[in-house]
Amino acid sequence: MQQAVRARRTQAERTATTRAKLLDAALECLVERGYAGTTTTEVADRAGVSRGAQLHHFPTRAALVAAAVEHLYARMTADYQAGFASLSPRADRLRAGVDLLWSMFTRRHFAAVGELFTAARTDAELRAHLAPIAAHHEANVFRLARGYFPDLARHDARFDTALALILDAMNGMAATRGLGLPGPSESTRLDTLYTIAAQAFGEPAT
Amino acid sequence: MQQAVRARRTQAERTATTRAKLLDAALECLVERGYAGTTTTEVADRAGVSRGAQLHHFPTRAALVAAAVEHLYARMTADYQAGFASLSPRADRLRAGVDLLWSMFTRRHFAAVGELFTAARTDAELRAHLAPIAAHHEANVFRLARGYFPDLARHDARFDTALALILDAMNGMAATRGLGLPGPSESTRLDTLYTIAAQAFGEPAT
DNA sequence: CAACTAACAATCAGGCTTGACTGTTTCTTT
DNA sequence: AAAGAAACAGTCAAGCCTGATTGTTAGTTG
Numbered sequence A, B: 001m002q003q004a005v006r007a008r009r010t011q012a013e014r015t016a017t018t019r020a021k022l023l024d025a026a027l028e029c030l031v032e033r034g035y036a037g038t039t040t041t042e043v044a045d046r047a048g049v050s051r052g053a054q055l056h057h058f059p060t061r062a063a064l065v066a067a068a069v070e071h072l073y074a075r076m077t078a079d080y081q082a083g084f085a086s087l088s089p090r091a092d093r094l095r096a097g098v099d100l101l102w103s104m105f106t107r108r109h110f111a112a113v114g115e116l117f118t119a120a121r122t123d124a125e126l127r128a129h130l131a132p133i134a135a136h137h138e139a140n141v142f143r144l145a146r147g148y149f150p151d152l153a154r155h156d157a158r159f160d161t162a163l164a165l166i167l168d169a170m171n172g173m174a175a176t177r178g179l180g181l182p183g184p185s186e187s188t189r190l191d192t193l194y195t196i197a198a199q200a201f202g203e204p205a206t
Numbered sequence C: 001c002a003a004c005t006a007a008c009a010a011t012c013a014g015g016c017t018t019g020a021c022t023g024t025t026t027c028t029t030t
Numbered sequence D: 001a002a003a004g005a006a007a008c009a010g011t012c013a014a015g016c017c018t019g020a021t022t023g024t025t026a027g028t029t030g
Helices: A002-007 A011-037 A040-047 A051-057 A061-085 A093-105 A108-122 A124-148 A156-175 A186-200 B002-007 B011-037 B040-047 B051-057 B061-085 B093-105 B108-122 B124-148 B156-175 B186-200
Strands: none
Touching (some): A011 A040, A011 A051, A011 A108, A011 B011, A011 B108, A040 A051, A061 A093, A093 A156, A108 A156, A108 B011, A124 A156, A156 B108, A156 B186, A186 B156, B011 B040, B011 B108, B040 B061, B061 B124, B108 B124, B108 B156, B124 B156
16 A cells, blocks of 8 residues: 555655655764764664765765754754744743743754754864854844744844843753753753843843 | 973972873863864874873873863863952952953863863763863852852852853853854843843842 | 882774765656 | 666775783882
């Protein structure tokens, strides 16, 4: 029964599934073993794709992992939009927006971003692949946020700066996770982060 | 003339200089080449120390790089204290404290911390070496900060949480540097970060 | 001053990764 | 249906890193 369906797969479909398998495998590998442990062979094995096929789609390691993060960013953006759209009308949208944002940073696959950002610092080729992708994503985030809170985003400067700091703080929290450092708990920090956001946006906490 | 001085160097002195050379070389190497590029051979070469001597002092790569970061933390703490002590009495201490803190994150060698934090996520041995060092340092930072601002630190919870967020934000800013991302400038973020701190501490900006 | 310990030097093998090369299968177009 | 293009598979050599092993020098203690 499946065979009838499978029998005719267009090239584009084949390409898409192969690429998706490689990108997911690359993310998984980055998370589990870090950038250094993410060898092209390992990714090909995990994806169940031959090394030749892999090299066909992604000629270098840098191209592969950068595309993987682009893939992840696309999912994160889509999921954020879906999550925000399904919010109860009576919900505290700002608070929910912050929480939803944090849930993007705590995704399992997000660790891959940290791996690549760190590696890109000393790897010019990777940086060349990654920088435009990261810049594009960040621009997307700002654009989406302004769309969600048009009233708050009136004075662009304050809104953008506050959002940038929220993103920075979340990046920092995500980066120092897993070391078991002392200090206030994540939930405490999140609460305060929200309060700060509300104040900076000139809107009292509801 | 130097020979008279050099002629008698105690073992402890020899050990100290060799270790210092190795730790500085390790930091430099982490900054320039990242964790993956920080091979024990490379560090030994840079330090002008034989591999055997290196292995004598630091039996494994993890022990070496963790000690290097501990070395860096010690310098950062000392420099912060010196910087704070030499502040003009009429200065805005809170503002200066934030700026001085940020100057610790923008040090050239600080990139080594990011390298190791990232690597530790997937390297259990490194994590085992690094976690206690990082925890100890963070505790130090909180202790010092409370000492500098005893009046603000009255209600421990608020003070600690705000400080934690400042550290997180600076960590995040440091981590995403060099990618050339769009968004508000660092100085703009710092200004807002200071304002946020002042508000969170219940003290209006002066 | 002699034994002993710590510091230092040099070499080596095993294991692993990268990207190139060549050959085969599957789809599309005419 | 046949030819051409794209996707896919397997193999390989070169290069590099890690940590172990063995040997030598400098300093200390009784």
